C-alpha cells in the first residue's frame with residue numbers, strides 16, 4: 001500500500017463543509033442518551049453510538065462538550081442509551097432541541113423507567129442500555145464516552161429510526177425486507193444465503 005507523504009497530506013486542508021457533506025452519506029441509527037438523576041436530568045439525540053467490544057459489553061458515543069448532557073454524565077459516571085424505534089420520531093426531535101425544550105421537560109410525552117444506575121430509560125425503545133462510564137477521552141469539541149453496559153433491555157420491535165442526508169428515515173424489517181431483497185446487490189463469487 002502506498003503511504004501519502006505527511007507534508008502532502010497537510011497541504012490539502014479538508015474544509016468543514018466538505019467534511020459535513022461526506023458525513024451526510026453515513027446512515028446512522030438514532031438513539032437518545034439520558035443522564036442525571038431525579039429532576040436534574042437531561043438527554044440528547046445522537047447518531048454516534050457504536051459498539052466497542054462484546055467481551056466485556058462496552059459501547060462508545062461521541063458527545064459535544066457543550067451539550068447539557070456532558071457535565072451530568074461526567075458528574076454521575078453513568079448514562080442511558082435508548083435505540084429509538086420508527087414510531088419515536090417525536091422523542092428524537094424533542095431531544096435534539098426542537099421546540100426549545102430543555103432538561104426534564106424533554107422527557108414529557110413518553111414513558112420512562114429508572115435504571116439501576118439511576119438514569120431514565122425509554123419504554124418502547126428497540127433496546128435500552130444502562131451504562132457506567134469507563135473512560136472519557138476529550139478531543140477537539142467532543143468527548144468520546146466509553147460506557148460499560150451494566151444492563152440491557154431488548155424489545156421485539158423490528159422497525160428502526162435512522163438518519164440519512166439530514167432527514168429521519170424509518171427502516172422496518174418486516175415491511176422493507178422484500179423491497180430490500182429486490183434492490184440488494186449480489187456479492188461476487190458468492191450466492192446469497
Ligand SMILES: Cc1cc2nc3c(=O)[nH]c(=O)nc-3n(C[C@H](O)[C@H](O)[C@H](O)COP(=O)(O)O)c2cc1C
Pocket residue numbers: 030042043044045046047048049062063064066067068069095096097103163
Ligand atoms: C439526528 C441527530 C444526531 C445527532 N447526533 C449527535 C451526536 O452524535 N453527538 C452530539 O454531540 N450531538 C448530536 N446531535 C445534536 C444534539 O442532539 C443537540 O445538539 C442537542 O440539542 C444537544 O443537547 P442540549 O441542547 O441539551 O445541549 C445530533 C442531532 C441530531 C438531530
